[in-house]
Amino acid sequence: MSAHTEDTYFIPEPSKWPIIAMLSILTLLLGAAMSIHDIGIGPYTAAAGFFLLLFLFYGWFGDVIDESRSGCYNKQVDRSFRIGMMWFISSEFFFFLCFFGTLLYIRIFALPWLSGEGYLGSTNELYDGFKAVWPTSGPQAVEFTSMGALGVPLINTILLLSSGVTITWAHHALKVNNQKQLIMGLMATVILGVVFVGFQAYEYIHAYSELNLTLKTGVYGSTFYILTGFHGFHVILGATMLMVITIRAMKGHFTPEKHFAFEAVAWYWHFVDVVWLGLYLFVYWL
Known part of the structure; x- marks a missing residue:
């Protein structure tokens, strides 16, 4: 690949990665759906989709890094990347907004x-004796204990807020060309993200085994796992990207003048932090 001037715009060669992305996400979602419905091959299908997704990240990230290192990108491409990342985060914002809106509705x-x-109060004839008390499992009245706001949720809130501080520290270190603090800040952010995921896994095990809070626990259970589960997936994705950025920082790929990949991941991580604050408020506290 040859370097491109400011007057040219880099056009990548046709790639296999979008097709692999589609197949990996489809396989992962199908496996997850089958697992929820206790279909035997569900976990294996989900695992296959997950490993295909890892292969996608490795290959596609590698191609983009090679293009960047070879000088294919100019300021115009950099500007396109920034606009694309802003639109991506905007779409993620509305994705979570839909679920928050569902919960509030x-x-x-x-x-x-x-x-x-209310004016639709006649619908109570379908559920005689139903009481409008949250949290509810619906008309089937399954016994369960709701997840409190203290304990693990509070710890996870502290972890994510702390990770927002460490990624900002790393960004400042990069802008002043302090390589040591850059790597320390990134490693701290990765560790905090991984610990967050570990605590959330513990929370799920506790909810299923001791609180009887499952996906079958009516509307409270489904909204709880949809919101926290999707957010947890975003944390895993963000931590994976942070690991890649940390390795690249160790190799000296970033300079104070050229580090969009770092900024993109930092934006995404701050978005994950903000979503968690809303989730912690609406799901755990209210």
């Missing part, structure tokens, strides 16, 4: 209607 409108209040 259920609690503010649907529950009162089902209990006989």
